[in-house]
Amino acid sequence: MSNERTFTLTDNQSGDSWDLPVMHGSMGPDVIDVRKLYAQTGCFTYDPGFTSTGSCESKITYIDGDNGVLLYRGYPIEQLAEHSDFMEVCYLLLYGNLPTAGEKSKFEHDITYHTMIHEQMQTFLRGFRRDAHPMAVMCGMVGALSAFYHDSLDISDPKHRMISSYRMIAKMPTIAALAYKYNLGQPYVYPKNKLRYAENFLHMMFSNPCEEYEIDPVLARAMDVILILHADHEQNASTSTVRLAGSSGANPFACISAGIASLWGPAHGGANEAVLNMLEEIGDASQIEKYVEKAKDKDDPFRLMGFGHRVYKNFDPRSRVMRTQCHKVLDALGVHDEPLLEIALQLEKIALEDDYFIEKKLYPNVDFYSGIIFKAMGIPTTMFTALFAVARTVGWIAQWNEMIEDPSQKIGRPRQLFTGAEQREYVHVDKR
Numbered sequence: 038m039s040n041e042r043t044f045t046l047t048d049n050q051s052g053d054s055w056d057l058p059v060m061h062g063s064m065g066p067d068v069i070d071v072r073k074l075y076a077q078t079g080c081f082t083y084d085p086g087f088t089s090t091g092s093c094e095s096k097i098t099y100i101d102g103d104n105g106v107l108l109y110r111g112y113p114i115e116q117l118a119e120h121s122d123f124m125e126v127c128y129l130l131l132y133g134n135l136p137t138a139g140e141k142s143k144f145e146h147d148i149t150y151h152t153m154i155h156e157q158m159q160t161f162l163r164g165f166r167r168d169a170h171p172m173a174v175m176c177g178m179v180g181a182l183s184a185f186y187h188d189s190l191d192i193s194d195p196k197h198r199m200i201s202s203y204r205m206i207a208k209m210p211t212i213a214a215l216a217y218k219y220n221l222g223q224p225y226v227y228p229k230n231k232l233r234y235a236e237n238f239l240h241m242m243f244s245n246p247c248e249e250y251e252i253d254p255v256l257a258r259a260m261d262v263i264l265i266l267h268a269d270h271e272q273n274a275s276t277s278t279v280r281l282a283g284s285s286g287a288n289p290f291a292c293i294s295a296g297i298a299s300l301w302g303p304a305h306g307g308a309n310e311a312v313l314n315m316l317e318e319i320g321d322a323s324q325i326e327k328y329v330e331k332a333k334d335k336d337d338p339f340r341l342m343g344f345g346h347r348v349y350k351n352f353d354p355r356s357r358v359m360r361t362q363c364h365k366v367l368d369a370l371g372v373h374d375e376p377l378l379e380i381a382l383q384l385e386k387i388a389l390e391d392d393y394f395i396e397k398k399l400y401p402n403v404d405f406y407s408g409i410i411f412k413a414m415g416i417p418t419t420m421f422t423a424l425f426a427v428a429r430t431v432g433w434i435a436q437w438n439e440m441i442e443d444p445s446q447k448i449g450r451p452r453q454l455f456t457g458a459e460q461r462e463y464v465h466v467d468k469r
Contacts, residue, residue, distance in 0.1 A: 044069050064099050081452045097130060097435050098271045102348040109269060118358040123234050123264040127206055130269055130435040151207035152228040155185040162219055171423040172301040174216040180294035190288045192441055201289045202434045209430045213423045214241035235261040255369040256414060259362045263407055266355040267425055269432025275299040279433045280440050281449040289437060296433045297426050306422040312343040312408035313418045316377045325383050333393055343405025344388055352400045359406035372413050381409045
């Protein structure tokens with residue numbers, strides 16, 4: 038008798054039964070294998086949003102939403118944020134293990150020397166309106182990389198995949214900063230090879246040719262931690278988009294461009310931008326109590342953005358790390374008297390003490406604190422999601438590489454429950 042676990046599916050009309058094998062992961066829920074379901078039963082599964090469906094096998098990121106756990110390759114996010122840096126986390130996500138000192142040094146060197154972009158891309162950039170949203174610019178610019186770097190587009194070649202991976206991780210901050218400078222009408226600032234990844238990003242964002250930009254180590258570390266916390270998050274909407282696009286054999290630049298488009302949505306990467314929009318709607322600290330009551334009223338459409346999380350039912354483990362960085366940044370910049378930040382800090386206090394928020398586990402999430410940090414640093418709300426894209430690129434690339442190397446991976450082809458008109462005959466226009 039087999040010890041393998043199965044689920045038995047029984048048709049209550051015909052009485053027919055089918056045994057569905059159960060797959061076991063190293064952590065988390067088991068998965069019922071339904072790959073042969075249609076062939077055996079003539080039925081599909083129905084799961085809008087794929088919230089109960091495992092779309093792939095992965096070894097990269099693990100989330101336990103009930104207990105507030107996030108692991109990159111087995112390492113708790115809190116430990117990585119405290120002890121690691123973004124380049125080390127990038128290596129970990131790509132290769133599965135933390136690098137040795139020599140491996141880390143070589144990896145950082147290789148990434149650093151791919152940070153510049155082709156000069157002709159500036160001509161491409163000038164085709165956008167000055168007030169174009171940075172995410173629109175990034176979608177176009179990243180997709181266009183395949184036209185400028187077509188020497189590494191053979192996805193069946195591991196070396197090509199590695200080169201494309203390094204190029205995207207290296208060039209994404211450059212493209213994001215370029216979109217920002219273009220929007221401001223300021224000169225494009227080239228990357229500096231002597232700077233580390235987060236420092237270089239701040240340099241390209243905030244420096245100008247007129248004077249030397251002094252990088253605040255507190256802000257640089259905060260940016261590094263933000264990048265670590267957002268580097269990957271399992272099979273979310275944008276990652277699933279990258280995998281789905283990649284399943285067709287599309288080139289990696291096109292796949293990442295698709296991921297950026299998905300990330301742009303306000304329910305995904307746009308959440309931290311929505312936090313600042315909410316703070317602006319509240320407008321003044323004297324209005325906080327009124328808006329908190331509106332949020333508690335289930336019949337009122339107003340919602341407090343940046344509280345609770347779809348996956349984390351207890352607390353978002355990233356938010357505790359981000360909260361520490363948030364207060365360090367506020368202290369370093371001395372901006373506690375800024376009206377929107379005052380509103381945010383009062384909302385944070387209420388959420389951590391009010392019984393309604395505690396009972397419903399509506400704790401401030403990572404988007405709440407990252408929005409505050411970006412605002413304090415002088416980054417406009419339109420750039421918030423672009424910064425998210427910079428961080429998430431390595432996760433997308435790691436997931437894309439894993440998908441390409443998975444022998445069981447097939448082109449994505451979700452099915453549907455059709456509820457439209459049945460077959461009917463065409464009627465000529467003069468007889469209708």
